[in-house]
Amino acid sequence: MEQIMPATGAFSLIWVLIALPLAGAAVLLLGGRMTNKWGPYLGVLTVVGSAALGVVMLLQMMGLPAEDRSIQQVAYRWVFADGLSVDMAFRLDQLSMVFVLLITIVGSLIHVYSLGYMEHDPDRRKFFGYLNLFVAAMLLLVLANNYLLLYVGWEGVGLASYLLIGFWQVKPSAAAAAKKAFIINRVGDVGLGLAIMVMFVTFGSVTFADVFGQASAASEGTLTAIGLLLLLAACGKSAQFPLQAWLLDAMEGPTPVSALIHAATMVTAGVYLIVRSNAIFDRAVWAATAVVVVGLITVFMGAIIGSAKDDIKKSLAGSTMSQIGYMITAAGLGPIGYVFAIFHLLTHGVFKAGLFLGAGSVMHGMNDGVNMRRYGALRKVMVITTITFFIGYLAIIGIPPFAGFWSKDEIIHAAFEKGPVIGALLILGAGITGFYMSRMVAMTFFGKARWEDDVHPHESKAVMTIPLIILAIGSTVLGMALLFWGHIEEWLEPVTGIATAPSPLSTAATIGISLAFVIVGASIGWIMYLRREVPITAPRGSLLTRAARRDLYGDDVNEVLVVRPSYWLSRVLVWFDRAWVDGFVNGIAAFVGGFSGRLRRYQSGFARSYALSMVGGAVLVVLALLLVRLS
């Protein structure tokens, strides 16, 4: 059993990791106009400070023996009532360490990039404030040592994401998207909330240490329930089927937000949650299977949507869904998958952030146009963006030696060990990834220029291209670095546990087949979108394309299944509450007096009908009490 060490040395500053960006957010949001000038720089500095601190902690942690790497720091006792005790306490272990680095380093780069991207926005002080708030909440999420505190971070990132999606509130579509994101996320949050309560009742505690320590004592039914509830939570946050509908709309937010929150960090919180709760999923087979199924469905939904969208950001969003689907699938595979889920999460965080920032750079040059049908031939005018985007492209489709190859290949490999069908489906998914990414690159950077008349594309400024370059370097080397130099498997092993089993296919064969699929998919993409000129208006497309353009009818399903029924229920209840009782009274009056005209006066607000319903209620209460007694 792992032991938890008190926080010493640099670790005594764990709380500072969160406090720095939080203080930045406070200064920026409460400071008012006087911080307009220097505020954004302060915002960048706080995150860079956290990143530096994170690196120091990594170095100190690497100096410790593997079993001593789980560090705990208690800030203060947060909630303590009869039978329930929760501390405001942090836990820094191998898993949270890599997340801290991902969040702060990618966060720093995106903050720097935003200095350029948001340069002309009148509200940019607020933007950096929200961004800092997000970083603080996300760090809280991954550093919490118990589920309740995790829940606070969970809601916090939701809130920050909501504020940032709706940042350009002038656009009604942005406000609507923000609302949708929050509502759908709330559905997931209910799952997490219920899971925490079930844990509390089952284990008497909500700290990770207690819950995982006692997990073996709980019945499988309870663990399955907890696991499914956690999966619901993960679906909401990570835009997995059936709660995927919000992510595409979330692209209404500024592009750096899409890169940081809706690609690299927040949307991967679901993966973190499942991997963190591995002790539960290991013992709940059905829950783990459900995780795999959800992941697989989303891999394909995301890929299909990504293939059909003409909006570059939405296409990337579809791709994000699909890639997170890979991670979720891996997390559902059990001990052999956890490590690779996190591995893919890290590489994806870097290359997808690079791709999104690249898309942002393109949009910056194209007067904020997002329609890829009006792009084309940008490689000539945006050299750095093209090169960095292309590296991200190679990374995501999984061409060796770029980062995505290593992580995706490991997932596919692990999936084959679990079951050939899963592995085969994932390879097919990799093929589709090759197709839609090639389509995107071809439409954007190659072919003929299809620009609108008043658009004069140009390369972005250094403050934007330097983060792109750094992320591109990361996309190139991170996979190898983590695997061969960082030994990520061994690093995470104390947290996730590991199991190796002989593979039915040799590694080389897996690599060969999946590479073949990727290349075929990519070639189809290149051929389809380079050989023929891309029409400026989208052709009608096949049934599947049209469905995918409408997000595979995600909204319509929500509308029919959730939104409309709840409004109807509300209407019916209002009617019942107001009209029915009156109708009853008036009905009697009409019957008794013979004035059928009075039946029309179904008007609300009569004290007498309220009184009648009170009496009715009284009768029901008495009946309820007596029935209980007599039964």
Next chain:
Amino acid sequence: MNVYTPILVLGILAFGFALFSVTLAGFTGPKRYNRAKLAAYECGIEPTPQPVGGGRFAIKYYLTAMLFIVFDIEIVFLYPWAVAFDQLALFGLIEMVLFIIAVLVVYAYVWRRRGLEWD
């Protein structure tokens, strides 16, 4: 139950008598309706003046009636205190003084806010 039987019998008798008289009067009495008889209070004199809109009484009537009830009820509390004055002793005196002060405060309020003046 038997303790209450006489009360029940008395109640039945009273009700029966009332019912009997009212019913009997309806059959036996002469019926000569006119305007004056149908007027309020049936005292033969036209009520003066008729309220506008037919039926709203000035709020002053109710105010006066409520004042009457308040001070009337006060007596009900004073009576048992008078009967058991010796036993209640100083405690009773203080409590009753407090009670009377409370009523007096209200009285003062009504007086100062001209609740006792008709116009």
Next chain:
Amino acid sequence: MSAPAFGMHLADVVPFNLPSIDYRLIAPILILMGAGLLSVLVEAFIPRRGRRPVQLIVVFVALLAAFAMVLAAAGSRAVTAEGSIAIDGPGLLLQGTLLLVALLAAMLMAERMVDPSGDAFAPRASTLPGSEDERQFTQRGYLQTEIWPLFCFSVSGMLLFVVSNDLLIMFVALEIMSLPLYLLAGMARRRRLLSQEAAMKYFLLGALSSAFFLYGSALLYGFSGSIDLPVIADQITAKPSQSWLLMIGAAFVLIGLLFKVGAVPFHQWVPDVYQGSPTPVTGFMAATVKIAAFGALLRVLYVALGGLQWDWAPMLWIIAILTMVVGSVIAITQTDIKRMLAYSSIAQAGFILVGVVAATREGLASALFYLIAYAFTTIGAFAVIAMARDSSGEATHLSRWAGLGRKSPIVATAFTIFMLALAGIPLTSGFIAKFSVFTAAIAAGDTWLVIVAVLASLVAAFFYLRVVVLMFFAEPGPETATVAVPSVFTTVALAAGATVTVVLGVVPQPVLEMVANADVFIR
């Protein structure tokens, strides 16, 4: 025993013992009642111009003095006044909360900067709406100061309500609390017909519910031969066979109390009354009546009817579910912010009932915490509503709130905090409150109830957040209300509400300890 002969001296039959009354423990109630009387005298003898400052001094001094007495009595556990008043942990805790919340409410009622023609109350409530008299009184700048005695009496009734240990005192307290509120509800300066209609409905339905309560008390007396809550409890354990009187009596008493907390199906007065009443009064009512009525409900359920738990628990289950669902769902379609908060308060009553049904120590503690959290949030929310105005008074239609966040970011942020708290978002008091109530209920085995509660809170989150969206994510237009600049009164109340809401979310520990140490009701 033979019946006493007429003419016999009364004292021979009933030897009179001086009642033992611990005046120190009931001092908070006495102070407020005294303040009410003093306040009436102020109305009688101080010239019109000087009344307002004197009244305010009386009210604030009385509230603070009473609060000091509650603090001084902290830790006491005693039954006094011949068993009719029980001072115990929960009672004192609720009294203290009531006084603090009443203090904030008094500040809202004292505000006279937000309405250019005076405060929130009709200059003279007896004038006909729209009449020449009304116009003249308004023009002369009259202010209604009779609200203050009414306020004092109402608060004293609430203080008594939460510590009354017999049904008759409880009934008296109920009436002392309610009658002034019926009047206050009808005194709005603007939209007076709506206000008067609200007062009338509140009064009529309140009277009906009081009748239920009284009838129930009589039946319980018939069953147990006593109005003392502990004696009733003893009788229930002593003779379990006598069920009809007991059941109907208990049901009627509970109906009277459930009416006051606004539980479905006794909730229909809530939207009309909340909407029609002057906003400061709505805030006062929404926060304090909820505390007082839940205090009494808890005491009746836990002390008198504790032995019947298996009988009332299923009934309260159903009522809690109905209350949560109806409140949350109907609130979705509301377009008036006061009505929306009215349905929200119904839903919140349902959430508190979840803790009540648990019928454990944790259930009691969590319900107490919920009440404290809810009261401060609510008073703050209504403070904001009183400030969002246009030329004809308060702008309560939701469409008028569009873009408010752009025009007045600070006030809108405060309102957002309140909405997030009511929705139960972490780091606000509402989250800790919901969480502790739900865990208490799950621990007591009411898992399905909690699942319904969580789903209802999901629905509820929707309409709370809709206001936030409207305020921040819509452009302000010509229709958008303007936020009046308030005096120090509203500012303090608003700041206090927001501070408590946040502090109870971030460092709830002291208050959680307080409710846990409040112990159970004394018997």
